[in-house]
Amino acid sequence: MDREGEFIKLLQQHQGIIYKVCRVYTKQADDWDDMYQEIALQAWKSFSTFRGDAKFSTWLYRVALNTAITLFKRSKKAAVLPEATEQLTTPASEPDPKEEQLQAMYHAIAELSEVDKAIVLLFLDDYPYEDIGQMMGITPNHVAVKMSRIKTKLQSLTQQSLPK
Amino acid sequence: MEMELEEFKDQMNREVESKSNWAATVDLKEMIHRRSGSVVQKIRRSLWIELLILIFINVPIAIDIGVSYPRLLQLNLIWFIFLLIIATFPVLGYLISKTYWFEKQSSNIKENLSHIHILIHRYCQINMLLALLSAPIGYCLGLLLSVPASEPLSWQSLKNILFTSSETENLILFLILLGILLFFELVIYFLMRWYLRVLFGKYLRKIKQLISELEAE
Numbered sequence A: 001m002d003r004e005g006e007f008i009k010l011l012q013q014h015q016g017i018i019y020k021v022c023r024v025y026t027k028q029a030d031d032w033d034d035m036y037q038e039i040a041l042q043a044w045k046s047f048s049t050f051r052g053d054a055k056f057s058t059w060l061y062r063v064a065l066n067t068a069i070t071l072f073k074r075s076k077k078a079a080v081l082p083e084a085t086e087q088l089t090t091p092a093s094e095p096d097p098k099e100e101q102l103q104a105m106y107h108a109i110a111e112l113s114e115v116d117k118a119i120v121l122l123f124l125d126d127y128p129y130e131d132i133g134q135m136m137g138i139t140p141n142h143v144a145v146k147m148s149r150i151k152t153k154l155q156s157l158t159q160q161s162l163p164k
Numbered sequence B: 001m002e003m004e005l006e007e008f009k010d011q012m013n014r015e016v017e018s019k020s021n022w023a024a025t026v027d028l029k030e031m032i033h034r035r036s037g038s039v040v041q042k043i044r045r046s047l048w049i050e051l052l053i054l055i056f057i058n059v060p061i062a063i064d065i066g067v068s069y070p071r072l073l074q075l076n077l078i079w080f081i082f083l084l085i086i087a088t089f090p091v092l093g094y095l096i097s098k099t100y101w102f103e104k105q106s107s108n109i110k111e112n113l114s115h116i117h118i119l120i121h122r123y124c125q126i127n128m129l130l131a132l133l134s135a136p137i138g139y140c141l142g143l144l145l146s147v148p149a150s151e152p153l154s155w156q157s158l159k160n161i162l163f164t165s166s167e168t169e170n171l172i173l174f175l176i177l178l179g180i181l182l183f184f185e186l187v188i189y190f191l192m193r194w195y196l197r198v199l200f201g202k203y204l205r206k207i208k209q210l211i212s213e214l215e216a217e
Helices: A003-013 A015-025 A029-045 A056-070 A083-089 A097-111 A114-124 A129-136 A140-161 B002-018 B025-031 B039-068 B070-075 B077-103 B109-144 B155-162 B167-215
Strands: none
Touching (some): A003 A015, A003 A029, A003 A056, A015 A029, A015 A056, A015 B002, A029 A056, A029 B025, A056 A114, A056 A129, A056 B109, A097 A140, A114 A140, A114 B002, A114 B167, A129 A140, A129 B109, A140 B002, B039 B070, B039 B077, B039 B109, B070 B077, B070 B109, B077 B109, B109 B167
């Protein structure tokens, strides 16, 4: 299999990572497409640096987060939600408290800074603090401190957005 | 909060599983051959355009001035401009090569942000320098071309033509000429600063803020 074929196969298997990153870092349908494409493109461009000593998923996470955080966004006025977001944000006929709580969590994560979003994403994917630290360029202790602050922030944000 | 995050994680994973084939193989193949919209790509495109302008517009103009106004060669001015243009090649080339190098990196997020910050900062500095250098060159050329063809072209001739009155008037004229040059430089400086801020100001601030967020313990 040629290099491109190998890359496409790996990317296909790990699309979930790009999906998650786009899910957390975008709000508009156009942004979603742009980001998804940009991550795939950047991953392909730096694929030559992937030597297999780390897991492809870890490497892809790093590329995806770097791309999402540094994406040079043009200001767009259209505010169309992506299909997936719509699915999750459209309220059911009878509000389900669990669903509402999850929606509140999505909204709360959207309020976090780009750095905090990255830490939460990696934390939710069960990466240990040491790995998160390596990906972010900070110490594991710093990750722990940040994560504790993020949890407090998420708690207060979810409580604010939940109906009383 | 731990519980809520666990539930959220499960929900998110379920959603990802249901969308696991969000982009088909054919779409992915197409995606990786499209034009990138990253800031590094934008800077690289802009640097290539500047390099091409330097080669395909400025060099013929410099040659044309040399041919049309051979008198300017007496002052070695054309050679000086020529050298100045050539001297910018390695600088632009260095930045272009940096963008290619940068793209091949998969460094951590903090490092990546620092690299981008440095790259944009250097790009802005070089553009500002080029713009500020072009003003005095154009100004001097304009002044020199005002020396009549009958006169030998030298800085002395220019001085003789411009400063013929009393010392006080000469001083005033000199100050006016200097003032005009400084005015041009100031206008160019502020215009460039405004332009670069419109282009990258907000973005640079965001990058800087993210770096300090990562540095703050």
